[in-house]
Amino acid sequence: MSKRSPAHPEKLSNKLNISRKGNSERGRNRIREIGVHRVHAAIQGGFLARALKGHSEELAEEVQVRSLSLLQAIDAQNNVEGTLAKLNESLARGWFLHWAGKKDNV
Numbered sequence: 607m608s609k610r611s612p613a614h615p616e617k618l619s620n621k622l623n624i625s626r627k628g629n630s631e632r633g634r635n636r637i638r639e640i641g642v643h644r645v646h647a648a649i650q651g652g653f654l655a656r657a658l659k660g661h662s663e664e665l666a667e668e669v670q671v672r673s674l675s676l677l678q679a680i681d682a683q684n685n686v687e688g689t690l691a692k693l694n695e696s697l698a699r700g701w702f703l704h705w706a707g708k709k710d711n712v
Contacts, residue, residue, distance in 0.1 A: 654700040669696045
């Protein structure tokens with residue numbers, strides 16, 4: 607049984623297209639920020655797609671499709687930022703509708 611050594615940071619950063627130029631701490635923080643934003647958007651999308659089902663089937667479907675598209679784009683490393691921007695547009699409309707519905711029910 608062979609043991610695998612942990613990935614070398616330089617090889618991993620090259621694979622992920624991470625630039626090590628400039629302040630490396632600032633670069634790492636930026637990468638974390640982007641990753642957190644992507645995950646947060648995907649989680650919001652999952653919640654909103656379900657929460658909007660009774661209010662706007664069309665918007666619920668749009669949020670679900672765009673959330674899944676984001677996950678696929680991340681996996682393929684292809685047009686992630688553009689896909690995220692489209693999801694963010696749907697999320698903004700979805701949250702507005704979600705909270706407007708909650709306000710009407712109070």
